[in-house]
Amino acid sequence: MIAAVIVVPAVQLARASLGQYSITGLYQGAVGARNYVRLVQQEALPAVVANTVVWVVTVVGVTLLLSLGLAQFLAKEFPGRALVRWALIVPWAASLIMTSKLFVWIYDYYFGILNHALLSLGVLDRPVDWLGDDRTVMGAMIAVGVFVSLPFTTYVLLAGLQSIPADVYEAARVDGASPWRVYRSVTVPLLRPALLVATALNIIYVFNSFPIVWTLNDRNPGFGHDTMITYMYKIAFKSALRDVGLAAALGVVNVLVTLAAVLVYLRAVRWREQDA
Amino acid sequence: MRRLLERPVLAALVFALFAACGRGDSGGPAAIKVVIAEYSKDHTGPFWRGLAEQYTKQSKVKVDLQVVDWNSIDQQVSTMIQNNQPPDVLNLNSFSSYAKDGLLYAADEVLSPKTRDDFLEAFARGGTYRGTLYGVPILSSARAFFYNKALFARAGIEAPPKTWDEFVQDARKLQALGGGIIGYALPLGPEEAQAEWSIWMWNNGGDWKSGERWTINSDRNVQTLTFLADLANRHRVTQVNPGKTNRTDGAFQLFKDGKVGMVMGFSPLARQLDAEGKVQYGVATMPTNVGAPVTLGVEDYLMAFKKKGNREAVKGFLDLYYEPANITRWIAAEGFLPVTKSGLTQMSADGKLKPYLDALPNAKLVPTTDPAWDKVKLDVQQTLGLAVQPGGKPREVLDRLQKNATAAEGGR
Numbered sequence: 001m002i003a004a005v006i007v008v009p010a011v012q013l014a015r016a017s018l019g020q021y022s023i024t025g026l027y028q029g030a031v032g033a034r035n036y037v038r039l040v041q042q043e044a045l046p047a048v049v050a051n052t053v054v055w056v057v058t059v060v061g062v063t064l065l066l067s068l069g070l071a072q073f074l075a076k077e078f079p080g081r082a083l084v085r086w087a088l089i090v091p092w093a094a095s096l097i098m099t100s101k102l103f104v105w106i107y108d109y110y111f112g113i114l115n116h117a118l119l120s121l122g123v124l125d126r127p128v129d130w131l132g133d134d135r136t137v138m139g140a141m142i143a144v145g146v147f148v149s150l151p152f153t154t155y156v157l158l159a160g161l162q163s164i165p166a167d168v169y170e171a172a173r174v175d176g177a178s179p180w181r182v183y184r185s186v187t188v189p190l191l192r193p194a195l196l197v198a199t200a201l202n203i204i205y206v207f208n209s210f211p212i213v214w215t216l217n218d219r220n221p222g223f224g225h226d227t228m229i230t231y232m233y234k235i236a237f238k239s240a241l242r243d244v245g246l247a248a249a250l251g252v253v254n255v256l257v258t259l260a261a262v263l264v265y266l267r268a269v270r271w272r273e274q275d276a
Numbered sequence: 277m278r279r280l281l282e283r284p285v286l287a288a289l290v291f292a293l294f295a296a297c298g299r300g301d302s303g304g305p306a307a308i309k310v311v312i313a314e315y316s317k318d319h320t321g322p323f324w325r326g327l328a329e330q331y332t333k334q335s336k337v338k339v340d341l342q343v344v345d346w347n348s349i350d351q352q353v354s355t356m357i358q359n360n361q362p363p364d365v366l367n368l369n370s371f372s373s374y375a376k377d378g379l380l381y382a383a384d385e386v387l388s389p390k391t392r393d394d395f396l397e398a399f400a401r402g403g404t405y406r407g408t409l410y411g412v413p414i415l416s417s418a419r420a421f422f423y424n425k426a427l428f429a430r431a432g433i434e435a436p437p438k439t440w441d442e443f444v445q446d447a448r449k450l451q452a453l454g455g456g457i458i459g460y461a462l463p464l465g466p467e468e469a470q471a472e473w474s475i476w477m478w479n480n481g482g483d484w485k486s487g488e489r490w491t492i493n494s495d496r497n498v499q500t501l502t503f504l505a506d507l508a509n510r511h512r513v514t515q516v517n518p519g520k521t522n523r524t525d526g527a528f529q530l531f532k533d534g535k536v537g538m539v540m541g542f543s544p545l546a547r548q549l550d551a552e553g554k555v556q557y558g559v560a561t562m563p564t565n566v567g568a569p570v571t572l573g574v575e576d577y578l579m580a581f582k583k584k585g586n587r588e589a590v591k592g593f594l595d596l597y598y599e600p601a602n603i604t605r606w607i608a609a610e611g612f613l614p615v616t617k618s619g620l621t622q623m624s625a626d627g628k629l630k631p632y633l634d635a636l637p638n639a640k641l642v643p644t645t646d647p648a649w650d651k652v653k654l655d656v657q658q659t660l661g662l663a664v665q666p667g668g669k670p671r672e673v674l675d676r677l678q679k680n681a682t683a684a685e686g687g688r
Contacts, residue, residue, distance in 0.1 A: 016358075023373045023650055025354030109516050110456070110530065132517035219465045219520045221661035237350045238466070240655035240680055244354060 010255070016248035023242045035249035044223035044231065052207070052227040054138060056261075059145035060202045063153050067198070070150065071157035092151035100215035103144045107131050107216070131216055137225045141216050145206060152205075153198045160194025161187070196269060200262050207258050228254050307338035308364035308589050311353065313576070314345045315415075316544075319609040331596050337589045362581040364590050371403060371411030371577040372647040381580040383409035386591045391598040394616040402575045402641045411577035411644070412594065413615035415607050418635045419475060419572045421563065422541035424534065425556040427457060431537070436560035440480075440503070443538075443563040447513035450537035459513030461527035461536040462504065464661040468523045470653050471572055473660055474642055475540055476500050478570040479562050484643050484652075490681040492652075493674035501663050501670035508664050519661030519668065531555065542574075543632050544611040550628075559631045573639025575615065648684040655680050 017035055020028045039045070074085055091099060106114050107130035115127040130140045164187065172182045213230045223231055223239075232254060236247035310328065314320045321343045328339035342363075344352050349368065356362050362379060374380050383392060383403070395413055403411030423436050431450050437443040447459030463472055477483065480503070482496035491497070508514045515536070521527055531539040532548065534555050540562070549555055561569040578597070580590045597603055600618045607614055607623070613632055614620045624633055643649045655677055663673040 021358065022377050023647075024377050024379065025357035026377045026379065027358065104525075110535065111533075129516045129520075132520040218467075219522050219526065221464075221466050221469070221519060221658050223658075234658075237354065238654060239658055240651045240684070242651060242654060244358060 013248055013251050013255075016245060017252045019245050019248075021244040025244060031245070035243075035245045036253075038246055039249045039253070044226075048223055048226050048228055048231045051138065051225060052229075055142065055145065055213070055227050056203060056206050058142050059149060059206045060199060062142070062146045063149040063202060064195070064199060066146065067150055067153035067157050070154045071161055074154065074158055075161045088151050088154060090151075091148050096148060096209075096211040097215060099148055100144065100212050103140075104131065104216060107140055131219060134224065137217060137220065141213055141225070144212050144216065145209065148212070149202055149206065153202060156198040156201075157191065157194050160191045163194075164190045192269075196266070200265060203261050203265065204258055207254075207261070228257070307340050308586060308593060309340040309342070309361075310365045310593065311342045311344060311349070311356075311363040312367045313349050313369075314343050315610045315612070319606065323606045323609065327597060327602060331593050334596070335589065335592050337592070339593070362583065364581055364583060364586050365593060366579050366581065367414055367576065368579070369574075369576050370644055370650050370653075371579050372405045372645055373650045374579060374581075375405040375408075375410040376647040379581055380410045381582050381587065381590070383412050383580075386580040386587060386594055387412065387598070388591070388595050391595055394598065394618055396615055396617060396620065396636075398573070398637075398639070398641070399575050399615045402644060403577055404645055405647075411575075411579055414576050414578045414597075415603075415610070415612040416573060416575045416615050416636070417542045417544070417612050418574070418632045418639045419471070419540050419542050419562075420631050420635060421538065421560045422531065422545065423538045423558050423560065424531070424536065425558050426534070427453065427537045428558075436538075436558060437563045438561075438569075440563055440565040444507070444511060444513070447507070447538065448511060451511075451513045456535060458515045458530060458536045459511075459538065460507065461521070461530050461539040462507060462514045462518035462664070463521045463523040463527035464504070464519045464664055465522040465526065466657040466661070468657070469660040470642060470656045471574070472523070472540060473501075473656065474572045474640070475562055475570070476504060478572075478640055479564040479566070481566040484649075485646070490648075490652075490678055490685070492681055493671070493678040497674055498671045501660075501674060505664040505668055505670055509666050517665065519664045531557075543613065543629065546628070547611040561635065568638070571635045571639050573636060573641050575641060575644070646685075648681060651684040652677070652681045 018030055018032060020031045020034075022028055070088070074081065074088070106112050109115065109127055109129040109132065112130070114130065115124070118124040119127065128136060130136045168186055168190070169182065172186050177185070207227075208229055209227075210229050210233070213225070213227050214233070217225045217230065223234065226234065228250065232247050232250040235241050235250060236244050310324070312320060312324050324341055324343060328341045332338055342352075353363070353366060353368065357379070366374075371380070392409075399413040399416060400409055403409050403413055405411070421436060427450055428434075428436075428446075431446070431453055433446050433449060437446045443460075449459075450457055451459040463469075474484070477497055477500050480496055480500040482494055482500055483491055485491060504518075508518045515521060515527070515530055527536070527539050528541070528545055528548075530536045531541070531545075532552060532555060541559075546557075546559065549557055562571055564570070578594065580587075580594065598616070600616070600622065603616065604614065604619045604622050607619065608626070613629070613636060614623050620633070620636075623629055642653070659673055659677060662668055663670045
């Protein structure tokens, strides 16, 4: 099963990255590492890599911070908690493409409710082309990325919070610890496994996220706001390169980058653990 | 940990959907695979399903029909060819790269002479690669100049502009109405920049190629692109960020909403406007800067892939589609224009289509007969918009396109 689902496609991907393909997709022979050399020479690559780092780090970072707060809130008893918990699942359950399209309309310069709201509140004095202005596109995409990542992350952290036994808090309180002290010395350390899982999985999800960047950025010519995932797709089908082999080379790089990022992250965390 | 490591490899799976994959049985004469682009949800699927049933009834050959949306059709077809499972019949907006790769039957091998002789000459020429017809015309469309009659009246404009000077004056008057009214909606975003650009380029006497040579960065074309950039940044008579506006959900949407005075439209837009009944619009010829107005004709293709033993089956299917009753019923339903002489005669009875049918003989096509075009088109889509953004450099953008086009010509 694992062989069929993972190994075979991985091998095929690696093989495609070593081949040359016509624009129609016709295989024209092996070219060794040439696609990798050409990949490094692509003019757009540095900007795309920088975009990817900003995208992943910001979305994962902001998501974790907000989710910590949300999870804490949802862990408390309050009337209507069940309802709020359900409501939080909605952006997760909805299809990413539908959510992205919805946000395209929310951000729209002429018809969008965001400009409408901000103008009537007096926050803006003129409308902003959120998805067309080079200064705001990435921020607009990141906001959507955070929005769809919150439910999963919050639930992982909520599960983590609820697995912390009540008597630990009891003991801390008896010792006279302040709430902030309790949070730092009891909650955060005991939440660490949940945080680890949430961070590692989010790095992978967010890095591989295609629909948000693709849908929100589809009006912008060039590669100025692409991540390595959407750039791969453009190389294969939407740019003058139209080259499946070159795209496969980037695909291999993408898989390795994800692996490396997670390994580095896990190692860094473990190293700190031993240090403490 | 193990589970964690499996996830990234799943990324490979996603990619593998369009990268190489396993090999299966290819079609065989018991069934043919027909891949059709989805022109509209309401008409494309139903028509082709009906045609497939009719075909199966006559020939006992099954049809594996796949109606694919335009956004993913390039990817899906590429995947089929990588996997050595090409379709038997494919509908697309390009053909010459497939002909160049030797994947296609020449039209004469898969069309009866009666069908072959019925094509309008211009469209047959547009499907020819190195003297042989491979890209069989499936339908056509022609662009026309749309204007909002109510806004024209409010701005005191009596007739649609004939020249570029009149066009700029009218656009200024419309924009001056205020209240968010836009003079001209200019879509130079990645969706179809090459179409909008072609119209302006030709109406200033420029062209993509001269003979066998690309002429993308000719002085005339630089002048044209500078003119478009000026519309946006100097005269300020376009919508915000025209280089980052697509046609369907951008320019057309604004026109349908009554916010825009002028836009380059085509017959399907007219159908939508008629259905919504919100905007009173007029249809005219393109404003021109030199000589007679030129419009853009667009031709899409059917092509037949060479596979062992499938020739007769494919021929039967194509001939069935080109029976006048079938092809014309579908083209009319989708709101497009005919590619056959018989279709032209039949459809000219429809008064609504008159402006487009009149424009058809003078319509120019983009150079789809050149395999390099398939890359040039994508290059234009990804770069042209940048030239009309504030600080954009029309000449540099065109120089680059020219360089890439010449390189694409040389080989792959």
